[in-house]
Amino acid sequence: MSASLPSPRALPSELRTALDERATAGLYRRRRMVDAVDGPRVRIGGRDLIAFCSNDYLGLAGHPRLVAAWQRGAERWGVGAGAAHLVSGHTAAHQALEEELAGFLGRPRALLFSTGYMANLGSVAALVGTGDRVLEDRLNHASLLDAGIGSGARFERYRHGDASDVERRLEQGSDGRRLVVSDGVFSMDGDLAPLPRLAAAAAAHGAWLMVDDAHGFGVLGAQGRGSVSHWGLDTDEVPVLMATLGKAAGTFGAFVAGADELVETLIQGARTYIYTTAPPAAQAEASREALRLLQAADEARAHLHALIARLRTGAGQLGIQLANSETPIQPLLLGDAARALRWAAALERQGFLITAIRPPTVPRDGARLRITLSAAHRADDVDRLLEALVAVAREEAQHD
Numbered sequence: 001m002s003a004s005l006p007s008p009r010a011l012p013s014e015l016r017t018a019l020d021e022r023a024t025a026g027l028y029r030r031r032r033m034v035d036a037v038d039g040p041r042v043r044i045g046g047r048d049l050i051a052f053c054s055n056d057y058l059g060l061a062g063h064p065r066l067v068a069a070w071q072r073g074a075e076r077w078g079v080g081a082g083a084a085h086l087v088s089g090h091t092a093a094h095q096a097l098e099e100e101l102a103g104f105l106g107r108p109r110a111l112l113f114s115t116g117y118m119a120n121l122g123s124v125a126a127l128v129g130t131g132d133r134v135l136e137d138r139l140n141h142a143s144l145l146d147a148g149i150g151s152g153a154r155f156e157r158y159r160h161g162d163a164s165d166v167e168r169r170l171e172q173g174s175d176g177r178r179l180v181v182s183d184g185v186f187s188m189d190g191d192l193a194p195l196p197r198l199a200a201a202a203a204a205h206g207a208w209l210m211v212d213d214a215h216g217f218g219v220l221g222a223q224g225r226g227s228v229s230h231w232g233l234d235t236d237e238v239p240v241l242m243a244t245l246g247k248a249a250g251t252f253g254a255f256v257a258g259a260d261e262l263v264e265t266l267i268q269g270a271r272t273y274i275y276t277t278a279p280p281a282a283q284a285e286a287s288r289e290a291l292r293l294l295q296a297a298d299e300a301r302a303h304l305h306a307l308i309a310r311l312r313t314g315a316g317q318l319g320i321q322l323a324n325s326e327t328p329i330q331p332l333l334l335g336d337a338a339r340a341l342r343w344a345a346a347l348e349r350q351g352f353l354i355t356a357i358r359p360p361t362v363p364r365d366g367a368r369l370r371i372t373l374s375a376a377h378r379a380d381d382v383d384r385l386l387e388a389l390v391a392v393a394r395e396e397a398q399h400d
């Protein structure tokens with residue numbers, strides 16, 4: 001028997017073949033090493049570039065008050081929590097942050113997770129399992145799709161942004177729980193999910209709605225409460241609200257907010273909550289400061305929305321077609337992965353860092369430049385980006 005099996009090739013040569021194939025397809029991923037950072041200005045390979053691809057939408061990640069809060073937190077609590085929340089890692093700093101997040105969002109409770117990825121994996125699996133159904137927008141973030149697939153519930157993807165498709169699916173009655181899951185703002189497209197219609201569909205069929213507001217929190221809604229607030233929905237309509245702290249809040253980590261029973265259920269059952277070290281208390285202190293700044297950042301949000309309008313108007317006048325989005329995520333769809341890579345390289349020669357997003361992060365033929373704006377950008381940065389985009393479009397026209 002064993003004689004007929006091919007002898008396994010050595011690991012490096014086996015993997016090299018697969019890596020080479022990936023590179024040939026234009027799908028090889030490379031990290032860029034940043035040597036210095038000052039807001040959206042980054043130094044890479046000895047060159048100063050303006051980044052238009054981070055999720056630091058309010059420019060808080062380097063804010064001196066956050067740095068100071070983190071430093072004070074480290075002096076008070078040390079740098080590591082030392083254990084999971086359920087062991088000895090849950091400090092008064094974590095507790096205060098949870099209470100402040102819940103208060104800000106007008107929800108009974110919030111529960112911190114180490115990352116958004118873990119919040120999604122743990123929450124979906126704690127809420128649904130074998131015999132249940134989970135319905136997800138096709139373009140949901142990878143962590144939500146992984147969460148749905150891994151939950152053991154029947155996993156269904158509905159058409160992007162299509163509440164009627166959700167409705168049709170929910171009409172096919174079934175026993176068990178039904179969880180409808182959507183990004184609030186789609187991470188690669190920047191468009192908003194039709195949350196009122198999704199909430200109505202879920203309510204009409206006794207299903208629960210979970211919203212991942214990684215890109216709405218801090219940016220949309222009154223004082224940055226996010227897309228659920230933007231649409232005027234409450235905790236009954238969106239019982240499970242998840243958001244991250246590593247984007248507009250400028251720090252790291254994530255949380256789920258909702259009813260006391262939801263939070264208690266996650267504490268009992270979310271494996272990515274239970275079996276992991278609590279985030280550093282110092283980080284929680286920095287996030288508390290971030291939450292204070294974020295609530296008071298109406299001016300930064302107004303500037304950000306002015307930059308979005310400036311980019312869109314300018315692009316329209318110059319014949320550059322951006323995807324239809326009113327958020328800081330302003331994708332330029334290019335289709336082919338190799339083309340997206342060429343555009344990214346050409347923009348870098350002009351002094352801009354905008355990474356090409358390729359499959360499988362986006363659908364096949366959906367390669368794009370995911371341009372993102374931050375309140376830390378100046379109007380002049382946007383104008384220069386527009387000039388660079390026009391220059392690259394010209395070069396490309398010759399290439400095509």
Ligand SMILES: *Cc1c(COP(=O)(O)O)cnc(C)c1O
Pocket residue numbers: 114115116117118120141143183187212214215244245246253254
């Ligand atoms: C970034 C992101 C996450 C993951 O959050 P992390 O804290 O970075 O792990 C989850 N969902 C969406 C929509 C995101 O954009």
